Amino acid sequence: MEPADDILECDDEALELPADPMRLNMGPSHPAMHGTIRLVLDLDGETVMNVDVQPGYLHRGFEKSCERGTWGQVFPYTDRLNYVSPMLNNVGFALAAEKLLGIEVPERCQYYRVILGELARITDHFTCNGAAAMELGAFTPFLWLLKVRDWIWDILEKETGARMTHSFGRIGGMAAPPTDGFKDDVRAILPEVEKVVMESERLLLGNRIFLDRMQGVGVLEKERALALGVTGPVLRSTGVAYDVRKDHPYMVYDRFDFEVPVGQDGDNWDRFMVRMEEIRQSLRIIRQALEQMPDDGPIVVDDPRIVLPPKREVYTTIEATIAHFKLVMEGLRCPKGAVYSFTEGGNGELGFYLVSDGSGTPYRVRVRPPCWYNLQAARDMLLGDMVADIVPTFGSVNMIGGECDR
Amino acid sequence: MSAKVVARLESQFGDRILAKSAFRGDEEVTIAPKDWVEVATFLRDDPACAMDHFGDLTAVDWPLREREGQPRFDLVLYVRSTEKRHRIRVKTKVRDGEQPKTLTTVWAGANWAEREIWDMFGIRFDGHKDMRRILLYEEFEGHPLRKDYPIDRAQPLVEYRDVENVTKLPPFGIEEGQPFTRIDWEERLAGHAEPVSPSIAVQTGVRRTLSDSEIAEAAAARVAQEPAADEPSENAS
Numbered sequence: 001m002e003p004a005d006d007i008l009e010c011d012d013e014a015l016e017l018p019a020d021p022m023r024l025n026m027g028p029s030h031p032a033m034h035g036t037i038r039l040v041l042d043l044d045g046e047t048v049m050n051v052d053v054q055p056g057y058l059h060r061g062f063e064k065s066c067e068r069g070t071w072g073q074v075f076p077y078t079d080r081l082n083y084v085s086p087m088l089n090n091v092g093f094a095l096a097a098e099k100l101l102g103i104e105v106p107e108r109c110q111y112y113r114v115i116l117g118e119l120a121r122i123t124d125h126f127t128c129n130g131a132a133a134m135e136l137g138a139f140t141p142f143l144w145l146l147k148v149r150d151w152i153w154d155i156l157e158k159e160t161g162a163r164m165t166h167s168f169g170r171i172g173g174m175a176a177p178p179t180d181g182f183k184d185d186v187r188a189i190l191p192e193v194e195k196v197v198m199e200s201e202r203l204l205l206g207n208r209i210f211l212d213r214m215q216g217v218g219v220l221e222k223e224r225a226l227a228l229g230v231t232g233p234v235l236r237s238t239g240v241a242y243d244v245r246k247d248h249p250y251m252v253y254d255r256f257d258f259e260v261p262v263g264q265d266g267d268n269w270d271r272f273m274v275r276m277e278e279i280r281q282s283l284r285i286i287r288q289a290l291e292q293m294p295d296d297g298p299i300v301v302d303d304p305r306i307v308l309p310p311k312r313e314v315y316t317t318i319e320a321t322i323a324h325f326k327l328v329m330e331g332l333r334c335p336k337g338a339v340y341s342f343t344e345g346g347n348g349e350l351g352f353y354l355v356s357d358g359s360g361t362p363y364r365v366r367v368r369p370p371c372w373y374n375l376q377a378a379r380d381m382l383l384g385d386m387v388a389d390i391v392p393t394f395g396s397v398n399m400i401g402g403e404c405d406r
Numbered sequence: 407m408s409a410k411v412v413a414r415l416e417s418q419f420g421d422r423i424l425a426k427s428a429f430r431g432d433e434e435v436t437i438a439p440k441d442w443v444e445v446a447t448f449l450r451d452d453p454a455c456a457m458d459h460f461g462d463l464t465a466v467d468w469p470l471r472e473r474e475g476q477p478r479f480d481l482v483l484y485v486r487s488t489e490k491r492h493r494i495r496v497k498t499k500v501r502d503g504e505q506p507k508t509l510t511t512v513w514a515g516a517n518w519a520e521r522e523i524w525d526m527f528g529i530r531f532d533g534h535k536d537m538r539r540i541l542l543y544e545e546f547e548g549h550p551l552r553k554d555y556p557i558d559r560a561q562p563l564v565e566y567r568d569v570e571n572v573t574k575l576p577p578f579g580i581e582e583g584q585p586f587t588r589i590d591w592e593e594r595l596a597g598h599a600e601p602v603s604p605s606i607a608v609q610t611g612v613r614r615t616l617s618d619s620e621i622a623e624a625a626a627a628r629v630a631q632e633p634a635a636d637e638p639s640e641n642a643s
Contacts, residue, residue: 056541063526064550064557069588099430226488229460229515240488242459247491337429338466340484340495353482355466361588368462368484376518405541 021049024387028057032135032391035401037375039382039390046386051379055372055404062406066365070331071097072171074365079165081367082403084127085120085346087156089403090169095250096341096352097171100334103301109173110251111293115186116168118282118289119156122193123149124346125233125275125282128398132272133204135391136213141200148189148196155185171332172307173300183290190283197279214269218381218393221266228380229373232348233274234397238266244344256288271396306332331360347371347398371397371404408433408492414454415494419445434495439506442481442498446512449485449494457485460515461493465527469553469595477501479529483509500529508534526551553591 027038036057042050062081066074078089091113098105105113130145153163158179160166168175179185204210220230222238235242243260245253261277263270300307304323313320336358342351348370355364374397381393412433416423425436437445449457461484472478477499486493500506508531509516520531521540528549530537539546543563548555 054540056539056543059541061550061557064555067589068557102430223458224514226459227514229462229513229519242488338434339430339432340462349461351462351484353462353464353484359589364466366462366464366466366482368464372518373460373515376515 019044026390028054034131034395034399035404037399037401037404041387041390043387046388048382048385048387048390051382053375053378055375055399055401058401058405060406062367063365066362068361070360071334071362072327072331074362075169076165076167078169078367079167080402081369081406082124082346082350082371082400083164084400085117085124086164086166087116087120087160087168088124088343088345089350090166091117092341092343092345092350093352094169094171095343096339096354097334099339099341100337100354100356101171101306101332102335103172103303103306105173105301106298107252108294108297109299111289112174112178112299113169114251114253114289115286115293116156116159118286119152119186121282121346122279123152124398125279128395129200129272129275132268132392132395133200133210135395136210138204138207138210141203144196144200148192151189151192155182155189158182158185170300170307172303173298177299183293186286186290190286193279193283197276201276211269213389213392214267214272214396216265216267216269217385217389218268218271218396219266220377220381224380225266225377228377230348230377232345232370232374233271233278234374234377235348236261237263237270237274239264244342244349248342250341250343252289252292253285255292256285258284268392268396333358333360334362342368345370347374347400347403367403367406369403369406371399375399375404408494411449411455411457411492411494414452415445415448418448418452432495434497436497436499439481439498439500439504443507443509443512445496446483446485446509449496450512454490455494456487456489457494459486459488460513461485463509463516463519463523465523465529465551467527467551467553469591472502477504479527481506481523481529485513502528505530505532507532510534525549528552554595556592 021042021044024041024043025038026041027033028036038054038057040052040054041048062077065077074093075090078093079086081089094105094113126145126149130142130149133139134142156166157163159182160168160175162168220234220238222240225235225238226240230238231242239262241260241262244250245258246260258281261274261281263274304319305327308314308327309320309323314324315321334354334356336356338353338355340351340353342349344350349368350370351368353364353366353368354362355366357363378394378397378399381397382390385393409428412426412428412435415435416426419437419441422441423435423437427434449455463481463483466480466482467478468476468480469478479500479502481498481500483496484493485496498506506529508520510520510531511533517534517536518540520534521536521538523529524531524534524537525539525541526549538544542550545563546561548559
């Protein structure tokens with residue numbers, strides 16, 4: 001019996017495999033996905049012919065909830081936007097509210113915010129790149145990066161009292177001044193960060209599997225990225241050197257000497273490398289900020305209508321008691337109007353559009369989540385690639401559910 | 407930075423720029439909904455504006471404006487230029503039920519933004535090819551970012567379980583202590599000048615509970631009827 005002959009004798013139609021596209025649901029709960037998200041894929045073989053990205057599984061009404069309390073009560077919600085770098089969200093919202101009020105925080109606070117924010121950016125990029133490596137089978141860099149991320153969180157914990165959801169920003173300053181050993185702690189961590197970045201790169205950049213999975217996969221065109229509203233490392237990987245810290249410097253970023261790394265192909269590899277390089281640039285910024293940051297001086301603005309008085313005074317003086325009571329019960333009053341303030345978050349332009357009706361409650365808080373628009377571009381990146389490419393591509397977009405779905 | 411763009415728009419559109427402002431340095435122009443796409447296309451294609459980078463598109467609900475005959479919603483658009491490094495905010499006012507033209511033909515990024523506005527505010531966009539809800543589920547009733555949508559209203563897709571002898575209250579149960587919101591939009595829209603705190607409303611008997619959920623009310627009634635069984639007797643020694 002020769003089976004090969006049997007096949008040859010069959011008519012051609014019986015041999016053809018079904019050619020209809022196959023519909024595959026990926027998510028909402030998939031082990032290789034960051035966050036809860038559903039992809040509805042139309043597959044031709046293993047090629048992605050069409051994809052419908054369906055976010056929203058982590059929607060919890062951030063914007064509606066902000067309209068419920070005082071301006072100051074928004075901070076805990078912002079922590080839970082991009083929960084990998086909550087400090088950047090805290091500072092972003094604080095800057096927006098300060099713009100609405102028309103005030104500027106003391107210089108020492110600005111440096112403090114910059115240093116804490118850049119540390120948060122490093123942890124953000126560590127998480128993204130470490131997870132990207134892990135999903136491609138390289139577990140070691142993930143563990144190494146997360147080990148150092150934990151050391152950074154130790155610093156943040158010492159400063160703020162919490163590892164992740166700090167709620168440390170305040171309108172008009174920060175909740176507490178830097179601890180005594182703050183500068184030394186940060187100085188001690190910087191070489192460790194540098195070392196682990198170098199070690200991880202040594203493991204990954206010569207790895208054939210890693211290169212093949214990253215290079216030329218998930219390509220995003222420059223013009224398309226701009227029209228889609230993509231920002232952050234994803235946009236910079238396509239070759240557009242748009243960094244809010246450089247293009248529209250806020251706080252003291254115009255005083256630092258740093259570069260904006262850009263890619264050229266807009267593929268996974270460029271996104272990975274842009275993030276790695278940005279960690280180094282963040283280290284540069286932190287080093288300069290540590291040099292320039294004054295050791296003494298106020299950390300909050302001197303205005304009892306905006307900032308809570310010190311606890312000791314609340315208990316001993318009537319003025320502070322009244323100020324405390326009014327701030328807690330009525331909330332600070334922002335003037336009537338609307339502002340849009342934007343900062344460079346971990347994933348791109350993090351904007352807050354605040355509308356105030358002059359009362360102590362926000363009328364509308366719109367957050368422009370960078371992830372939202374980056375994720376919208378994920379469809380362009382995935383089309384035409386293989387199913388297996390979804391995981392690294394999706395990882396390099398770094399979609400954070402808390403921020404994307406709000 | 408973008409004062410030049412405002413001047414350019416004024417020279418191009420003249421009276422059709424209804425208002426302009428620069429509160430805290432944010433340049434903003436207001437236009438009519440009929441000019442929405444035309445102005446957007448001009449901003450993108452004009453070499454002096456060159457707004458190629460889509461920023462954000464969102465809406466703001468002003469229900470009290472309806473009484474004065476004004477349109478209810480603000481549509482707010484942000485765009486920037488990579489080449490000129492300037493940005494501008496464009497605003498238009500749309501009535502409830504009005505369908506402004508879609509901006510997806512100008513910037514592809516407006517796609518999800520407009521779907522979100524439909525989801526959250528109930529503004530449909532004329533010409534948008536994929537007007538589905540995006541953050542919420544299709545069965546959801548109402549549009550939550552409208553001011554008249556109660557913040558504590560729950561719409562579970564799956565019914566809360568109703569099991570006997572479970573001491574847990576369902577989620578979104580009665581609020582104890584701090585009221586859930588500082589402004590009661592139902593009261594405000596009903597014409598009361600002063601916003602009534604829900605907790606005060608409960609105390610004065612205007613509202614029965616702080617939650618709109620019938621389940622929560624039923625649970626509250628049940629808790630009120632049942633005597634506290636677990637408390638140790640005072641006589642026990």
